[in-house]
Amino acid sequence: MDSKGNAYTTCQHWRLDVDAEGLTWVTLDKRNESTNSLSSAVMDELAVLLDGFDRHPPQGVIFRSGKAAGFIAGADIQEFTQLDTPAKGIELVTRGWQLFARLASVPYPTLALVHGHCLGGGLELALACRYLLAVDEPATRMGLPEVMLGIVPGWGGMLRLPERIGPQAALDMMLTGKTVDARKARRLGLADECVPPRVMDQAAAMLVLSNQPRRRPPLLQRLLNGPFKALVAGTARKQVARRARAEHYPAPYAIIDIWARHHGNALAAPQLIDSIVRSPTARNLVRVFFMQERLKSLGKGGTFQAKRVHVVGAGVMGGDIAAWCAQRGLTVTLQDQGMERIAPALQRAYAAWGKRIRDARELRNVMDRLIPDPDGHGARQADVVIEAIFENLEAKHALLQDLEAKIRSDAVLATNTSSLRIEDLRSPLARPERLIGIHFFNPVARMPLVEVVAAEGSDPEVVQRGIAFVRQIDRLPLPVRSAPGFLVNAVLGPYMLEAMRAVDEGLTPATVDEAMLAFGMPMGPIELIDMVGLDVAVAAGKSLAGAGAGAEPPRCLLEHFNAGYLGKKSGRGFYEYRAGRPVKGPVGTVPAGLAERLVRPLLERSRQLVNEGVVADADLADAGVIFGTGFAPFTGGPLNYLRSQHA
Incomplete structure (x- = not known):
């Protein structure tokens, strides 16, 4: 030196x-x-x-x-x-x-x-x-x-x-x-x-x-x-x-x-x-790391930076989307038909933030960024406008037309629909090419993936802005093409359907769930149905499961639904819930090959969606299913798992 x-x-x-x-x-x-x-x-x-x-x-x-x-x-x-x-x-x-x-x-x-x-x-x-x-x-x-x-x-x-x-x-x-x-x-x-x-x-x-x-x-x-x-x-x-x-x-x-x-x-x-x-686990988890980095990189390179977000619909999804955006530093206006509908979302946000944010001033600053807006004035200034009302085509048509007339010409107009096609939603718009899907998953604060949905003829600049916005709020954007269920719900549908078919055949829900827990899933498919809601499963069942037009819904699903059991949110679905946790009976003997049977429809649907171009390639499909469903990360994803089984 x-x-x-x-x-x-x-x-x-x-x-x-x-x-x-x-x-x-x-x-x-x-x-x-x-x-x-x-x-x-x-x-x-x-x-x-x-x-x-x-x-x-x-x-x-x-x-x-x-x-x-x-x-x-x-x-x-x-x-x-x-x-x-x-x-x-x-x-x-x-x-x-x-x-x-x-x-x-x-x-x-x-x-x-x-x-x-x-x-x-x-x-x-x-x-x-x-x-x-x-x-x-x-x-x-x-x-x-x-x-x-x-x-x-x-x-x-x-x-x-x-x-x-x-x-x-x-x-x-x-x-x-x-x-x-x-x-x-x-x-x-x-x-x-x-x-x-x-x-x-x-x-x-x-x-x-x-x-x-x-x-x-x-x-x-x-x-x-x-x-x-x-x-x-x-x-x-x-x-x-x-x-x-x-x-x-x-x-x-x-x-x-x-x-x-x-x-x-x-x-x-x-x-x-x-x-x-x-080990195969380390190799696959390193693979998952690089896939995650690829998703992050999709939001880079542009100049779009949102400052204001307007969310319409203060239910669980809309309210939580608004709360997450406010926590990430954006000014958010939340619209619904009255303060009595918006207030629960604000209370839920305050309760959730209060557990994580210890500094009283910081907590107040975050709450100040989440603004109740019953009359929808914030839509005119927003950089991103997200429709998050209930899944009804006519209601969404009326709302989207109203929003299009108010919002800035350069604002991103998005829907959080989980089951309706973008092509059907955008039909009454003067500029249909500007509508995209920005599809969050529940619970918003825990699920890292957000699907960014484009239809045929969607404006590429708007799609890229949607991707950049998702990264801005610290979520992983997955570009997908408009199709029933997009990627994540489309692969979950046949998987959950097969699980309920197994229950119809006499297996207990706990036995079915144990098979997939042993496979490496973070949650069994029956408990997942309870979390999603049996009413949602009944409504979306046929289209998302890819079943034929004449296929009947699983008997066990209809029996529980008709009895008024809607899942975790009602305190009972396939399981009874106490303090938010399912009460499961004895597992019993898990039949040999049950896990392989249950997961096969998910694997095949994932491969089909890649072949159809709903998602661009196998790596993106693997990343989407892992980060959108929790599919066992140690496998490297469903398509990587399929390849390993045939190696």
């Missing part, structure tokens, strides 16, 4: 600067990328930097990001697709483990200045530093989400996170992939300090120059991370078993075992690591 601290000029991704106090600021600015990730080249250069620091120990080192997007997003996921031999998988883990262990043992103070996202390998790097300073802004999120990719945090996360915040909080983060913001990181002890952006550099320098020891976790946390590990591990395994089966998702179980039996050192269990890293 020269007197100015500008050594290592051969590094393409790292930049060094030495300030007047003698502190070395190490900036990661990955070349030709908008986001920092820890590729092999980045890691090799970090090793070179540490070599130099060994020769000329610095006063202190502060790691920071040169990207506006955040600190470090994690490892380079592309490299996971190249792990085709056991040696490559072990080599990948070894490189990160040894490098970060080396960083953790240096004699000079080190600090990670976390501004924006800090995930996976990025957090493992930060944990290897003596100090972690979190910048208090909404974009700052920290977590170890490797489990979402079917892998484990093998570069030291399973060792250092439990040491820093205690095993219970650490396992909760590692086993779920949850992230925490700057303030929670400070409360947990993950961050030493939490400061606003304007003082982050000064605060970082002061903390490093103080050279103070890190505060130790409380005694109980140290005991739980030591003598009482087995107790914590046993509890964690039971909790994981309620959410995921080991044969489908081995990674969370491996995390528990490596922490409890090997002190978080993945290299102590090389066979386990190889079985995880190169």
Whole structure:
């Protein structure tokens, strides 16, 4: 290092600067990328930097990001697709483990200045530093989400996170992939300090120059991370078993075992690591990650940015769409026939936000953006107008004609219909090409997918604006062509129909559901029908199931519907609901081949919709069915699953 601290000029991704106090600021600015990730080249250069620091120990080192997007997003996921031999998988883990262990043992103070996202390998790097300073802004999120990719945090996360915040909080983060913001990181002890952006550099320098020891976790946390590990591990395994089966998702179980039996050192269990890293689950979950990134990319590149949204229809769907848009920062006007219809939606939004937004001023600001509008004045100023009333063609015709006469010529006019064709809805409009579908799923706040529906002759610019709007509100846009049920409902219809046929044949609803839970679905098809509503299933049944005109609805469906059982919303459907949970009877023996029988119509319908061009290709179909229905992600999607069965 020269007197100015500008050594290592051969590094393409790292930049060094030495300030007047003698502190070395190490900036990661990955070349030709908008986001920092820890590729092999980045890691090799970090090793070179540490070599130099060994020769000329610095006063202190502060790691920071040169990207506006955040600190470090994690490892380079592309490299996971190249792990085709056991040696490559072990080599990948070894490189990160040894490098970060080396960083953790240096004699000079080190600090990670976390501004924006800090995930996976990025957090493992930060944990290897003596100090972690979190910048208090909404974009700052920290977590170890490797489990979402079917892998484990093998570069030291399973060792250092439990040491820093205690095993219970650490396992909760590692086993779920949850992230925490700057303030929670400070409360947990993950961050030493939490400061606003304007003082982050000064605060970082002061903390490093103080050279103070890190505060130790409380005694109980140290005991739980030591003598009482087995107790914590046993509890964690039971909790994981309620959410995921080991044969489908081995990674969370491996995390528990490596922490409890090997002190978080993945290299102590090389066979386990190889079985995880190169497993079909990891391969498919990495595939799902890239499909998700593809959906996100569909909304990029344009200039459209909505500021105002007008929603007509304050029922569950319309009210929740309006609430979600307001939470994402847009000004939203919500229209219905009177305040008595709008008030429940506002109350529901306030109750939901109150659980997540602790700051009273922020909560008030969000509520101020959700404006009741019985007379529909907001439609004239809106950038996006969404019709979300009940599924009646004549009523929608009258409303859409009225809206078209009011709204701006450049506004996006959309319908949230789930079963009516765009061609039929747009027929009375003066400019029919401007109407598109923006189809949300229930519950809006939890379902990440939104179908953006185009009909023959739809204005491509309007469609692209609809896609950009969906990304703007942090949802995944899936372009689909107008057809009965579009993609998601079209594949669910025959799947749910086959499940009810099995009940008609004498199987209990609990047995049918258990077959698909064992297959890997997050919810059984009968419980799903209860959630959708038996009245909806009766109304949409034939068209969405693809049944012939003479086909009769399942007997069990009609019997429950005629008895007044509408599903979860009425407290009883196929199941009785207590405190919002279904009361299921004994499962009994699940017949061999039942799951394959039940899922086959869904698989075949998915393939048919790709062949018909309702969705552009198999990858988009797989992404849509996973993010729109919860179809077992470890399979990589229905069409990927079909290919694997015929391989």
